[in-house]
Amino acid sequence: MEIVEHLMYTKDHEWVLVEDGIATIGITDYAQSSLGDITFIELPSVGDEAEQFGEIVSVESVKAASDVFSPISGRVVEINTELETDPALINRSPYEKGWLAKIEIADKEELSNLMTAEEYENFLDSVG
């Protein structure tokens, strides 16, 4: 499983990239591989308010549907509309082309609730 060094992670297998007060979020390689071929993504709308660890996106594969939880609170400022026509981007490129949304971070303190890449790697080992 690929884990990217400079990202932060959640226990629900989301990642977040922080740049200039904006958090780009997505799901991890582990998450996309356990979901299998993704068939549909229900994205939030720009302007929606996300809450840390609250549901923000719903991802469907043939035989499963999973909620994705926002790693951070804030307002949604951009969504990856390419996923609407090509949901498989998440399978092919979970950390880059398959990003889900960008969120204007409301409270930087919340970042301390997330895991570093190393911590996430250990977490994955522990869940087997």
Added chain:
Amino acid sequence: MELIFEKSVEGRRGFLNPCLDVDVKASIPSHLKRAKDCQFPQVSELDVVRHFTNLSKMNYSVDANFYPLGSCTMKYNPRFTESIACMKGFTDVHPLLPQLKKGELLTQGSLEVLYEMDRLLCEITAMDSFTMQPLAGAHGELTGLMMMAAYHKAKGNNKKYIIVPDSSHGTNPATAAIAGYEIISINSDKTGVMDIEELKSKLSDEVAGLMLTCPNTHGIFNSDIKKISEMIHAVDGLMYYDGANLNAVLGRCRPGDIGFDVMHVNLHKTFATPHGGGGPGSGPVGVNKKLIPFLPISRVIKNSSGKYELDYDYPESIGYVASFYGNFSIILRAYAYILYLGKQGLIETSNNAVLNANYLKERLKERFELAYDRICMHESVFSASRQVENGVHATDIAKFLIDKGCHPPTIYFPLTVKEAIMIEPTETESKKAMDEFVDAMFEADDLSRKNPKEFADLPKTTPVSRPDEVKAARELNANYFAE
């Protein structure tokens, strides 16, 4: 095979309408007319007969195949109940007739069926009254949950949660959510029944009730059921019995006697009405005295002169849950089935359903991982875990069985067992049919060890091989006419 629309030929006819025998050629204002023609196919009657006959041959069915689909009770559907359901005196009755003044006198036969079926189901389940309205099992669940909500509202109870075990049918939590409740899920313990300690820890005054199948989806009868119902009743919760597995306990145990307050019966399972490729079902709901005021309207009553009539005068009723009185012709078939079998026949039904399930379980456990190694009721759950070691999954085994002319068991359900294979033979299957199934299962196991790669190409004998389900979901095409 071509679609019926692809067989269409401009100008071809399959049917002649009755003739116009009045001297009127009416028209409606043009702005109220459709502009685009409806593209029903233009085919001959023989085209239609051949098309659907050939389609039917592409199905596996109880009539042609062993069909041990766990949790679905795919028993033989007796033919005599069909001839009863097709009697003109039943098929041609308009549902609004009994709602006319004195109209009930024109429908005494049908009303008697509904009334007597209510009495029989009460005796079978130890409930005090049934509504025949719910049109399927899940619809029955919703009806039951709405009555539970009405009960709590009438008592001023502040309830928020419905408890379901993790092994429950997906309809249970879905229904509770639609009825406005939040879900508390309880795990199974190592013996395959609900963990009673966990239940204790999660129980509170805010619990509206518990939804349970008994025996459960692992095919296990919970011996602590009375204790559980006492715990739920202690917080004024209600016990909902999901009747999906009633076929196991006819004459052995009645939900009402062991503490259940409300339940549904799947007539298409226990009482042998046809499954029809996915419905129509029928899910009458029974309640004990606590919940009678809340039953849907209309209700069928017998008046002092012995005539049946509809009664709407129940101010606490939850109202209409269906347009009329239920899936009448399904109820009719089930009623005929019960009259035919009688008391002893029903007891024998459960006896043999349980005997067959245990026989299959014993024979298969040598090669397949049994989720809970103990006596089971009407079904048992295996896991393909041993075969998975060679890369062969439950779905691969299912496809192998198709090539052996057998409809596969339920797979990947219940969710509590990884790689689940859930087997319910029902009482109408013979030992020989089951032995052949065991042979096929053993062959699948042999192949999983000798040549596991071969599974990927199965099934080979069917009109189509494995479909691309990802494509179906990504490039949704559910309408031939879509642009």
Added chain:
Amino acid sequence: MFSYIANTKKEQEEMLAVIGVDSIEELFSDIKPEHSPKSFNLPKGKSEFEVVEYFRKLALKNSSELIPFIGGGYYDHYVPSVVSSLMSRGEFFTAYTPYQPECSQGTLQALYEYQSAICTMTNMEISNASLYDGGTALYEAAMMAFRITKRKKILIDGGVSPIFKKILKTYTSNLDFEFNETEVVHGTADRKKMYALLDKDTAAVIVQNPNFFGAIDDYTDIVEKAHAAGALVIESVYPISLGLLKTPGEMDVDIVTGEGQSLGLSLNFGGPYLGFMATKKKYARKMPGRIVGQTTDKNGKRCFVNTLQAREQHIRREKATSNICTNVALCALQSIIYMSVIGKNGFKELAQLNLDKAEFAKSVIDKIEGVEVKRSSPTFNEFTVHLPVDASIVVERMIGRGFAAGFPLGRYYKGMEKYMIIVVTEKRTKEEILNYAKALEEVLKVKN
């Protein structure tokens, strides 16, 4: 006593030996004495002959000889014999939900064809594979509108079936939703009142065509206004009328539902019936019920599967779009056979035939002294009449003359005791219509 059990005593004993128990009783050892039934007092079994005889006699206690002029959403149309003969094939009848597509292509393809037929009939983009009946389908549509818009209010036109309205009320009474009804004016939707109530909390407007009183309408204007307010429009339709009438798709309606009984199903005292639902493709994932989709198998051959299953209860549990598991696949099959044999031209003619006969009946009934056919709106095959006396009494007297004369509106509408709705389908002959009018005239002359 008989119970369709194949195994002989000897085989049962062989099986018990394999299991390693001495008796069937032992298999029930988890059921303790404390769980035993307090009674199980059921009648003794009977022979097939006796049971069939009992039902033959019971069927005679129903009156199936009345000539029906009663509709109310459920109609006496002719069903070609080929429909029941094909749908009762055991391969369809005794199969279940197509969980294994390779051995269920028959059911799956038929359902795909059914969905396509519903789409072309309504001019909508996508249909599901059926719901229980017309009333519960309308409830499911309302729930779908709540999910799509995330709003909490529904505006419902007074012309929607009172039976459907009662169902909606039952299902939502425990939920945080609001229903506002506007009464009809001159038999059709009261636009003015409706628009006054339409606001940013409105999830959907529900209309019906033809409405319960028989009036037909073009709801394009309502759709435009609703869309401008960000609300959806749900239309409940009567399939046979769509041989002629402007379709929901042509009006840009968002969700269509209806009772499909008239598409080849018997009246059957209320069921099983067929609920249908179609919508726009963009709402497909919010639609409840099974959907069959086309795809290809690994050899590139066209085939069909249940698709978008991630919406459904067996996967999503409490987050599913609906709790529906079983639908009414067999009734959907029945209707696709019906739609196929009736065909494109037959369907159009059938609708015209219903219209013509109903107009003839109107002209005849209108001549009866004291009876007024309401003509404020055009109608299809059902229409409202005003009688000089209570309609329920007229209907009762007409039964004595062999007619189910219509449905008295006083049953559901206070103040409309002298009104009834009458339907004339293609099955009613000129002679029956004339005899009906004669009987009605006589019945009205009878002094109390």
